[in-house]
Amino acid sequence: MACDTPADGTGAIGQAVDEAVLRATFPDAATRRAMVTTFGAATLLAAIADVLPLGIAREAMAQPATPEKRDLRIGFIAITCATPIIMADPMGFYRKHGLNVEVIRTAGWAVIRDRAIAREFDAAHMLAPMPLAMSLGVGVASPQPWAVAAIENVNGQAITLANKHRDKRNPANWRGMRFAVPFDFSIHNYLLRAYVAEAGLDPDRDIQIRSVPPPEMVANLRAENIDGFLGPDPFNQRAVFDGVGFIHLLTKTLWDGHPCCAFAVPASMPREMPGTFAALMRAIVEATAYSNAPANRREVAAAIAGPNYLNQPQTVIEQVLTGTFADGLGQVQRVPDRVGFQPFPYHSMAIWILTQMRRWGQLTREVDYAAVANQVFLALDAGRAMRELGLEVPADTMRRERILGRDFDPAQPDAYLASFAIRR
């Protein structure tokens, strides 16, 4: 399989080899830096490659090695977004790739972040924007380099409103309403903000948005502390199941194919534990592909509904995963692609998230969007694992997106950002 490894040695492992070679050739840091600034790393490496078999070194490094560490702890939040991370345990995908993984249910996003930073977890289920924010040092005391090794799910979120708002289906009428999102750094927050802003409301002034752990959303909706939420499943479906709310819309109608949750690892993991990282990637990518096949959805729902994992009524999980669900308005809807599972972390997704962090004032400095995306979203490593498992790998890490009726060109993030009237 090594021949499938990108021959140019891109990806985290290839980069590590390149760095090591540069360091070995120019041991003096000042000289090395001067040479790299003058000629550029690529030119230098090309020159060195003439005398050194760099390609072979990179390939040798990229060979599937045995895992350095087999006993791993992975934290997760009990939502259907985490399906591949969770089901890989009862359905044996971790074991198959030689890993002994314990999946630990965790209380909330801030807790998962703090326990991840404290390295109580070797890897964790995170919201896709979290590793970006952590790596940039936004919302944490100091920058914590974490990476998105794979996307977990696309779509699969919804806006749920309390039953008393049945006649308020137009967001322009939502002035003064209170909404919950799972976390400040979440696609949910950015999508809800973008959605109400398209309707002419300022999300900071005209409505209230607060962070509420997903499990508490239904209880808050019931207690009328909030009027609605843009949250992860199964809690949208659970609100319908308990007769508390109805599903206003599925987020796939806002941005079809939007990323939501991610499988996050410390940025140093591919370098420090390449064997473990490769095995973990294969397990996750395979579990993701298995979860995505419509034929497997009922089986997966049965595997993860129990008390050790999601701890929810099985019918709720089944409705989420099969897309045949009660919408709370008296209709049975059939949307087979309500939630999808695809691992490839497109850089364009990261760039959109970064533009929204800028748009709402979370990120107050200029950053090189493409460089951050490249660093945090490990598309090449995910692509390698996909190729090894015989899955089709997207040709380009950049994809033009259609979001809320606007075209998003990841090559032109600044123009996109400038096109919004409502922003900070």
Add this chain to the structure above:
Amino acid sequence: MQREVSAWRAALLSLVILALFLGGWELALQGAGQGGGPALDPEYAALLGQAAATGGQTPMPKPSEIGRRLFQLLSDPFYIRGPNDQGIGIQIAWSLGRVLLGFGIAALVAIPLGFVIGMSPLLNAALNPFIQVLRPVSPLAWMPLALFTIQDSSISAVFVIFICSIWPMLLNTAFGVSAVRREWLNVARTLEAGTWRTAFRVILPAAAPTILTGMRISIGIAWLVIVAAEMLVGGTGIGYWVWNQWNNLSIADICIAILMIGLVGLALDRLLGLAARAVAWNE
């Protein structure tokens, strides 16, 4: 002095109050959650919870439902099916372990320190402001600090127990030691007893009832704190179990957890009450 009441009459009255409470609860919820709305499409109704299928909201569980669930939980309290699914007995054992560890360390620190403070009026005056400022701090306020500095969630939980249960023991020990009668100390001095001998043979027995009272208050606080601490750090324990059942919106399980927490707290208090009786003295 209160008039003696016969134990069985008090017990009977307790039972009547309990029966009235549970019966009223059961009756109040009879027919709750029935929306009485128009009949729904059966395919749609099958996808909903029982109450929502008739157009209502899932109601508060009835005592009979809670009782059934309690029986179910107590018939197999010690199972372990993976890290996130363990029996209620195991969870209580985890909580008790944390409480006893935090409380034990607090006692080891508080009682000797209280002794020193009680014997030295100068130290007493010097340390008093710190104790008075730290004593009323809520356990939840310590938690982020503990997590940030200790960086280990289970040690943080024990630390929070420690820091919250240390104060009553410290204050009571200091008070008990300083309140030992002067005559007794003078007698000890006349008999030429050394400092250590005086401390262990005179002061400790004299102050023991006060110290035990402090410990009794502390264990109550420790047991209060553990639920909050475990809700925050997660993992194991009865507090985590409550949080977990809250995620699942399982109100019956939360009622059971409240009952269990109350019963274990009562047992802990009674144990220290017995110990207090053992060291009590009458003049």
